[in-house]
Amino acid sequence: MIRLGVNIDHVATVRNARGGEHPDPVAAALLAIEAGADGITAHLREDRRHIRDADIDRLKAAITKPLNLEMAATEEMVANAIRVRPHAACIVPERRAEVTTEGGLDAAGQIDALRPMVTALRAAGIRVSLFIDPDIRQLQAAASLRADIVELHTGAYAEGKPNELERLRNAAAATTGLGLECHAGHGLTYANVQAVAAFPEVVELNIGHFIIGQAIMDGLTTVVHCFRTLIAEAR
Ligand code: PXP
Secondary structure, three states: OOEEEEEOHHHHHHHHHHOOOOOOHHHHHHHHHHOOOOEEEEEOOOOOOOOOHHHHHHHHHHOOOOEEEEEOOOHHHHHHHHHHOOOEEEEOOOOOOOOOOOOOOOOOOOHHHHHHHHHHHHHOOOEEEEEEOOOHHHHHHHHHOOOOEEEEEOHHHHOOOOOHHHHHHHHHHHHHHHOOEEEEEOOOOOOOHHHHHOOOOEEEEEEOHHHHHHHHHHHHHHHHHHHHHHHHHOO
């Protein structure tokens, strides 16, 4: 069965909008696992705009399923990962001004800088995933770096760019010969997930924004009903 990793970053985005404790991304992770998630993904960004260091520590302690830590290729983040020891570290490109991860990691262009980081993470027993565009050069670089996993960036496909599904299919097919486990994610929704989930090589999908957004839509009725009851009971 294909695994579903739930990215809980945007629960923290909502929490941080008010600066308090609610909603708690760790509580959301536990609910997601109870509902059938096979793992939890969280991105500790350099600017800590959503997930914070303490969230990662609490997640690691609380969840019973694998933690996939998304991180930039920096010495600070490698040291963090080695301290926390998530099940997997997914190296993503990160630019301060971006709203979300735009485009895949240029593994081919940064091979020398990435090599010691991949080696250190693997030596600590952490599976290493590289978030790359569906491009054969990037796949070959990931294999040469001895990454365990590639996560194929589905963002361009999700935006409806032409030929992207074909590029993803070809990249997924190439992972087997290169000895890479194949994951995929970014921008996946009810409407576009099935075409990617159908690729036989893809063993894990990581989905965040749509899940958290749709959870608001699905949960709003319950919460409004609950408030109607509470305020009516108060009279
Ligand atoms: N995979 C990776 C590596 C990501 O960086 C993200 C976004 O944080 C996702 C998956 C999930 O993307 P989305 O939030 O669009 O579902």
